[in-house]
Amino acid sequence: MPIKDYVAHDGVALAELVRKGEVSAAELAEEALKRIEKHNPTLNAVVTDMADQGRGIARDIDAGDKAAPFAGVPFLLKDIMGDFEGVATQYGSRLAAGNPAAQHSTLTQRFLASGLVPLGKTNVPEFGLLPVSESNLYGPARNPWNPDHTPGGSSGGSAAAVAAGIVPLAHANDGGGSIRIPASSSGLVGLKPSRARIPQGPVIGDAMSGLTADLVVSRTVRDTAVALDIAAGPEPGDPYFAPHHEGIWSDDVGVAPGSLRIGFTTRTIGGEPVDPECVAAVENTAKLLESLGHHVEEASPTIDNDTMQQAFMAIWATGVAQQISLQELLFGKTPNQGDLEPLTLGLAERGRQVSGADYLNAVAMLQIMARTVAQWHDEYDLWLTPTLGQPPLRVGTIDVNESDPEKAFGPVLNYVAFTPVQNATGQPAISLPLHWTPDGLPVGVHFAARQGDEATLIRLASQLEEAQPWINRHPPIWD
16 A cells, blocks of 8 residues: 555544455554654654564454454554553553563453554653653653644653554543643544543553543544444443443444534633633634534633642542552562652652542542532533643653652643543543644644533534544644
């Protein structure tokens, strides 16, 4: 397949070519591997080589049934929770380096059953703590639209690889925006599903009291919808389940969403202004929505920002301390000098100071917030905001060697002011690439829906994708 044809197809289209016999899974794998070799020196997106494993999976697909929805499609796993038996999941940390996974995660099993062909693992910040993908272990991932800028985090390596045309979609997960932040920064579609929609087993039942969720970043709404189809659904032993969904989400692609009532804001929850480009992204999208027959007005749920930040940080910091102790529990690894970045150590120390009662109070505060937001959605179908408070940050904005979390995160507090809300409430939310700055950097817009209502997000995203297509907009390194 000529290079120009490979990048012109999303995952669904590539799988259809494999089913028709127009290209083999092995040929697609080799094309993706060539692209890794070409672009990775610039992007630093792929940090673990799985070429041998991927080639073996591709050969099996070519020799067998090609009916799976993503049969033969090249893919990348994230170096956080993307467990593949025998391959290390290193969480961007020297502490976890070299620890081979004992088994596939449940989600990896589902990715494989769908026909996806993993060829590597992608760059992340240590333990997924940052809205950029920079660590002392791997160095920074860089943005295909401009390598001086970040592709976002923590799923930044995945986003850089998809935006560069290396693979059409890649694994991502989200504990405070880590699917949606890189989607915005890299010009991609990024859906965070409802809490407990995607199982995290077999090792994990409920990460950080339900703050985290897994899926993918992709270039098209239909790839994201199909990924949700193949990944969703509980497994035995899950602590709780997402609301049941009848049918399949890929059937919602192309279906008119009806006239929706949408509230929007261009200021942070704390009332702070954001970058003018992010304001323009929302205002232009609001006008587009009105032209499509939706009712759009300025409105936001009432959220106590200080309480949310304090509760979120208590759970987040405790989760960092737990991740470190889990490495000792699973692998017998106690941190030595230099095994952890100073910022990680600072967050872990903060977490160790949170009492059990304080932790449960933090969970309770976020649950109260979830009820408040759910009541707001009795009147509004969707909440529209910027995904981020400014265009993609420059590489090096956050200092991972700063041990004081307030100092380290000071430059980016308004940058990530929107996405953590849905992690706290459990709602689904999606970032869509509907705006670019004059100098060519992508700026995402963000929609949040009622708990369990991914269908409305997919229908609206599909409508916007048709009304203002982004699929043919490519970064400078695209070929």
